[in-house]
Amino acid sequence: MRVLLIEDDDMVGEAMQLALQGVQFAVDWIRDGRRALEAAFASYDLVLLDLGLPGCDGITVMQTMQRQAPLVPVLIVSARDGLDDRIRGLDLGADDYILKPFDMPELLARMRCVQRRYRKQQPHSIGTDAITLNLDTLYLRVGATEASLSPREAALMQALLERPGAIRSREFLEAAVYHSDDVSSNALEFLIHSIRRKFGQGAIRNVRGMGWAVAK
Numbered sequence: 001m002r003v004l005l006i007e008d009d010d011m012v013g014e015a016m017q018l019a020l021q022g023v024q025f026a027v028d029w030i031r032d033g034r035r036a037l038e039a040a041f042a043s044y045d046l047v048l049l050d051l052g053l054p055g056c057d058g059i060t061v062m063q064t065m066q067r068q069a070p071l072v073p074v075l076i077v078s079a080r081d082g083l084d085d086r087i088r089g090l091d092l093g094a095d096d097y098i099l100k101p102f103d104m105p106e107l108l109a110r111m112r113c114v115q116r117r118y119r120k121q122q123p124h125s126i127g128t129d130a131i132t133l134n135l136d137t138l139y140l141r142v143g144a145t146e147a148s149l150s151p152r153e154a155a156l157m158q159a160l161l162e163r164p165g166a167i168r169s170r171e172f173l174e175a176a177v178y179h180s181d182d183v184s185s186n187a188l189e190f191l192i193h194s195i196r197r198k199f200g201q202g203a204i205r206n207v208r209g210m211g212w213a214v215a216k
Contacts, residue, residue, distance in 0.1 A: 001025045001026070001045045001046060001111075002025075002028075002043065002044045002045045002046075003025050003026065003027045003028070003044060003045065003047070003111075004027075004028050004030065004039060004046075004047045004048070005027055005028065005029045005030070005048045006031075006033075006036045006039075006047065006048065006049045006050055006053065006058070006061060007029065007030075007048070007077070008031045008032065008033075008050060008053050008054055009050070010031075012100070013029055015104075016077075016104075019108075023108065028044075032054055032055045033053035033054060033055035033056035033061055034055030034056055035055070036055075036061045037061060037064050040172050040175035041065050041069035042069040042071075042072060042159065042162055042176065043155070043159060044072055045072075045115065046072070046073050046074075046075065046111060046114060046115060046118075047072060047074045047075070048075050048077050049062060049075070049077065049094070050076075050077055050078055051076060051078040051080050051089065052078065052079065058076065058089075059089070059092065062074065062089065062092045062094065063092060065093070066092065070093070073095045073114045073115065073118045074094045074095055075094065075095060075097075075098065075111060076094045076096070076098070077098050077100065077102070077107070078098075078099065078100060079099065095117070095118070096113070098110055124136050126162065127141075127161045127164070128161075128164050128214075130142070130143065130215060131143075131161065131164075131215065132161075133154060133158060135154075135158070138150075138151065138153075138154040140153075140154075140157055140195075140198075142199040142200070142202075145199050145200075147198045149195070152191060153191055155176055155177045156177050156188075156191050156192070156195070157195065157214075159172065159176035159177070160173075160212065160213065161214060164213075164215065164216045165214070165215065165216035166213060167210050167211045167213045168211045168213065169211040173188055174187075177191065192204050192212065202215070
């Protein structure tokens with residue numbers, strides 16, 4: 001599971017990151033609300049969101065997420081124990097709300113529960129009539145051609161197919177595929193070349209100086 005942890009408390013964040021990595025989750029940790037607004041939310045399987053963030057609060061981050069990636073599940077992890085805070089967070093789109101301090105086994109159980117509900121609702125494929133990615137088998141169909149993708153090729157195509165026709169920048173796609181700042185300069189081009197080799201140049205369109213897109 002790919003998890004985005006948005007938490008400004010170093011002690012709490014480090015403990016959560018280590019615990020999540022201990023159960024084989026890939027974790028990106030952001031400590032600031034303004035930086036969180038720049039995250040590629042759609043590239044994650046679940047977001048753990050604190051509300052009391054510097055820069056801007058978690059409610060603003062939650063509202064931004066609902067505009068940019070409404071299908072990504074969110075679990076609010078907060079010390080705000082007021083009923084109004086909990087109701088507001090859930091009404092804005094959070095899938096669950098857990099109060100600090102908490103026991104890590106409970107957090108993990110709630111994450112599993114959210115994911116189970118999400119998987120039941122999640123479509124098994126994404127795309128258009130012309131190009132479709134099966135999210136279960138990682139098979140991509142472009143016109144009459146169908147072939148399997150590697151996990152990274154599938155992550156790239158999923159990021160493009162979430163908004164067919166929209167131009168995705170290098171930074172957006174690298175975040176969606178690699179979840180790391182340490183990406184070789186030609187890694188993205190290699191993936192695109194690999195997909196085009198299977199499906200033809202028209203599978204992914206390059207918009208010079210801006211990024212890449214797939215046809216609507």
